[in-house]
Amino acid sequence: MHAPAHTELVASTPDNRNWRGILIALVVIGAVCGLIIFSVVLLTPPDSGPRFSGSRFTLEDVLSGAFDTPKFNGKWISALSPAINAGQVLSSLLSGSWRTGEAGAEVVFGDENGGVSLLYVPTLIVTPLVSNFTFRRLSVEEFDVSPNKKYILLKHDILQIVMGSYMFEPEYEVDEQVLAEPEVQQEDLALLQNMDCAKTGYTESHCDDDIVAANKQIDHINWRGMAACPPPRYATRGGVESKGVDEAKWKSWYAARHFRHLAKYTVLQMDSEHMVSVTPFPAREGHPGLQHASWVPGAAAALVLVHQNDVYLKESPSSPVVTRLTTTGHTHLVFNGITDYLYREYILHSVSAVWASSDGTRLCYATFNDTNVLEMKIPVYNDAYPTIEAVRYPKVDTPNPSVSLWVVELGRSTPTPTPKDLKPPTRVKSQDHYFTSVSWVDEDTVAVVWRNRAHNISVLTTCTPPMWFCEELFVEESAPRRWATIEQAPLFAQNSTGYMTVAPLVDGTLGTYPHVHQGVVGSRHLIPLTFGPYTVFSVLAWDVNNNLVYYVANTESESSDRHLWRVTDVNAEVPRVQECLTCALNYTTPACRHFTPHLGPDNFNEVLLECEGPGVPHTMLYSLLEEEVLLFVHNNTRLRDESDTMAWPQRKEFRVKLDGDFTAKVRLSLPPEFSEEEAFLHPLVVVVGGVPGQQQLSDRWGVDWSTYLVSNKSWVVLEAEVRGSAGQDLGHMYKPAWRLGDHEAHDHLAVLRSLLAKLEFLDGSRVAAFGWGHGGHNAARLVIADTESQVSCVAMVSPIADWSLYASYYSERLMGTAKVVPGGNYRGYEESSLLLQAALLKNRSLMLIHGTADTDVHFDHTLKLSHALTKAGVIFRQQTYTDEGHDLERVQLHLYHTLEQYFESCFPPYNEEELSLKRVVEAYLARSGGVVPVVRTAAGGTLLPRAGVWGANGPPGDSPSPTLTASSSSILWGRMQDPEKVQ
Known part of the structure; x- marks a missing residue:
């Protein structure tokens, strides 16, 4: 029997939930959430969109030349031009548009359409002179209007010459007159008959015993259109008989092999557009290449020509009369009216060495004799057997070219004028010396600046007839371990009794800076006109009537700027009043900071201002009286439109305090999308420059490899203005002297460490250094000084390995002599040599890049450095470019891809x-x-x-x-x- 189940009884309670309270709570929560959402929506700033617009730069963009801008090709001329008729002038007068400037002031310039136009300043009327059709048909590179404004000299078809070879182009295959004159032909025959390979420049392999005397066949030489030795031919004393070779090609080869910088010149008559070929042999057909051609001032529109190292005078474009002024020109050895290698690359920076007086009655020309200059042998790998190119290249403590200056009378009845030589001052005549500039003061006076080989003395002189002795005006003597700075000829007043020059000025505690000085002929003392902690670079013009001097200088705050300044001379009521005329101009974004002014002759009311950066370059006519832009002559519209489509790097500048009282100016190029609020870490490339006496940071427009790295790769590029740069206290500029690479390396390293410590967006584990030429040397010294290995890798392009192997003018100016003599710097050369410091580069990532045909920094620098590194057990990379020069122009795409891949590979791998x-x-x-x-x-x-x-x-x-x-x-x-x- 089962017991009954027990049931638990639970008392029921009523539902006491507070629905009202719950509802109130939900309302409150909803209100709070609504307020939060409203606040977020209200306070959240709108999306600003992308930080940058445009396409990132590719290497093709950088190397294509699409963003290059041609230098303004124009000049002032005076007198009312035939292109402006009386009706235009009268119309301007009646309309009130006639300007109160100098009557007849004109500017002729290459317009943006590719032709030539003339600007008449009083009316601002622009008149086309030559259409772009003519320029395009001839591929005109440069032009110049004759003094009488009837002709235009066109320079075209510039020969493209590579070391030891001539790239035949169609326009040169029909050149029939390069060797037409008998004397040059005989010289060629004599060279071949004498079997002297050293004189001809031919190599042992191509000029061996198979070359025999006259009437013997030269049949062993291969002719492939680019050979560095002559083609097969028969040589006879009476003439030349070709053997299966185009005579035109033979003549073109000879011209290219022996006479560089050839171009064709054509004169265009403006009223009829009739063109005449410029040739020293008008009686013969053909259009030979010339080394130089320019107008001689005067109504006749005469031309001075340089052909195969000799000077010729052509009386007028249509005249058959041509006078040969020199006869001593010799291939590779004697240069008349044209510079040799040393003067062209390091001193005058020009091919031309002729200067005509203002009235066209006299001509001064230079003669350079390189007979004693030692040859640099450069192999050229353009055939089955390499050939050898010989370049007369003076190195440290080796013979320099001997130089002489001559003056010849023009327009005289004598068929062959007799030149008179200028006698250098006694102070430099008795020793090895240079001249650095030549200019005519008037029709009877030549101003020349001389400098001794030790570079511690510069002498301003004037040379006058009949004996043409050069008398001293002023002598600059530099302190030990410094070089003299005066290089440019002084600017003389119209009466020739006073002159202006730029010379160092010690300005108390502010330091020493180049400034404008006023001098008087007969007194060897200079009176300073400008003062202050800024640098004057050149004197442009002297308005004697108004006691105003115009010059180009930077500013106290920005050493890289270039502005037009004005100062009153000592004859003014209030002398030495300085005024910057372009510092406040802000008509562009960004504001122009680098001007190249062009003042016209006897016209100080308007100036052509060539703005070169940092924005798109342009040229304008600016009124100095009204202080306003009158007309944009060149606006570079195409380039401006193209640049608007690109993503440009951002630029930030810093000041970094270094040792002593020196503060380095530093520029960082940052990616277009850069923002300091983000935690991106950017690899850093340090571009090392550091050429003493040159500007290391520039505000000029430019697109280069750095632009690509920053815009495309989003790397950061660092450039620094360290001790040695121009535009600062001369005490700082001279600091690297006698110890090249030492201060520059320590300054760059101090800047790098300072920025890595302060800027969180720089990736300290991915830092590379890069330098070219002198910068390549300094980049290597930077890695040597970097004992903490903060620089991951370094790439050196064409580095200077040892200063004793470099050009005499350059090295001796900065380092002195390498001889073991009193005042010598043998120890400094040793301590600055990378060859003796190769072991210090062990366990560092290095890359050497060089072209075998480099005539500036010869390939032996890299070969010797490579040998020293190998001997020291240093592992490194090396890239050699066959038959390429210093700029590696034909392989730049490969070069920069190689550098990019090298930097990426040397950076530490990502975790x-x-x-x-x-x-x-x-x-x-x-x-x-x-x-x-x-x-x-x-x-x-x-x-x-x-x-x-x-x-x-x-x-x-x-x-x-x-x-x-x-x-x-x-x-x-x-x-x-x-x-x-x-x-």
Whole structure:
């Protein structure tokens, strides 16, 4: 029997929930949420969109020349031009548009359409003179209007000469007159008959015993259109008989092999557009290449020509009369009216060495004799057997070219005028010396600046007839271990009794700076006109009537600027009043900071201002009286439109305090998308310059490899103005002297360490250094000084390995003599040599790049450095470019791709987190069209997503800000500074 089940009884209670309270609570919560949402919507700033617009630069953009701008090709001329008729002048007068400037002031210039136009300043009327059709048909490179304004001299078909070879182009295959004159032909025969390979420049392999005397066949030489030795031919004393070779090609080869810098010149008559070929042999057919041609002042429109190292005078473009002024020209050895290698590259920086007086009655020309200058043998690998190119190249403590200056009377009845030589001053005549500039003061006086080989004395002189002795005006003597700075000829007043020059001025505690000085003929003392901590670079003009001197200088705050200044001379009521005329101009964005002014003859009311940067270059006519822009002569519209489509680097400048009282100016080029609020870490490339006496930072417009690295790769490029740069206290500029590379390396290293410590966006583990030529030497010295290995790798292009192997003028100016003599610097040369410091580069990542045909820094620098590194056990990379010169012009695309890959390979590999992040961002970039996701942090900054926070699909429901394009995604990987703060 079962017991009855027990049931638990529970008392029921009524439902006492407070529905009213719950409802109130929900309302309050909803209100709070609504207020929060409203506040977020109200306070959140609108999306500002992309930080930059435009396409990132590619290497093709940089190297194509699309962003290059031609230098303004124009000049002032005077007198009323036939192109402006009386009706235009009368119309301007009646309309009130006639300007109160100098009557007849005109500017002739190459217009943006590719032709030539004339600007008449009083009316601002622009009249076309020559259409672009003529220029395009002839491929005109330069032009010059004759003094009588009836003709235009056109320079075209410049020969493209590579070391030891001539690239035959169609326009030169029909050149029939390069060797037409008998005397040159006989010289050629004599050289061949004498079998002297050293004189001809032919190599032993191509000029061996198979070359025999006259009437013997020269049949062993291969002729392939690019050979460095002559083609097969028969040589006879009476003439030349070709053997199966185009005579035109033979003559073109000879001209290219022996006479460089050839171009054709044509004179265009403006009223009829009739063209005449310029030739020293008008009686013969043909259009030979010339080394130089220019107008001689005067009504006759005479021309001075340089052909095969001799000077000729052509009385007028249509005249058959041509006078040969010199007869001593010799291939490779004697240069008349044209510079040799040393003067062309390091002193005059010009091919021409002729100067005509203002009235056209006299001509001064220089003669350079390189007979005693030693030859640098450069192999050329253009055939089955390499040939040898010989360059007369004076190195430290080796014979320099001997130089002489001559004056010849023009327009006299004598068929062959007799030249008179200028006698250098006694102070430099008895020793090895240079001249650095020549100019005519008037029709009877030549001003010449001489300098001794030790570079511690510069002498301003004037030379006058009949004996043409050069008398001293002023002598600059520099202190030990410094070089004299005066190089340019003084600017003389119209009465020739006073002159202006730029000379150093000690300005108390401010330092020593180049400034404008006024001198008087007969007194060897100079009176300073300008003063202050800024640098004067040149004197442009002297308005004697108004006691005003115009000059180009930088500013106290910006050493890289170039502005037009004006100062009153000592004869003014208030002398020495300085005024910057272009510093306040702000008509462009960014404001122009680098001007090249062009003042007209006897016209100080208007000036042509050539703005060269930092924005798109342009040229304008500016009124000095009204202080306003009158007309944009060149606006470079095409370039301006093209630049607007590109993503340009940002630029930031800093001042870094270094040792003593020196402060370095530093410029960082930053990616277009750069923002200091983000935690991106950017690789850094230090571009090392440091040529003493030259500007290391410039405000000129320019597109180069650095532009590509910053815009495309999102790297950061660092450039610094260290001790040695122009535009600063001369005490700082002279600092590197006698110890080249020492101060420059320590200054760059101090700047680098300072920026890495202060700027969080620089990736200290990925730093590379790069330098070219002198900069290549300094880049290597930077790595040697970097004992903490903060620089990951260094690339040196055509580096100077040892200063005793470099050009005499350059090295001796900065380092003195390498001889073991009193005052010599033998120890300095040793301590600055990379060859003796090769062991200090061990365990560093190095790359050497050089062209075998480099005539500036010869290939033996890299060969000797390579040998020293190998001997020291240093592992390095080397890239050699066959038959390429110093600029490596034909292989730049390969060069920069090589450098880019080298830097990427030498940077440390990314860790696992960075690689994971890389895959996330790459996947997101592929789907988002190049947009990088951004995460907000508690600190208010923005970070790249941490790997794993989001999947490969990116942030859910987020619309990230565009910061990085896919083109640079392989380089720019930001490391999370504090990944745990990701919200």
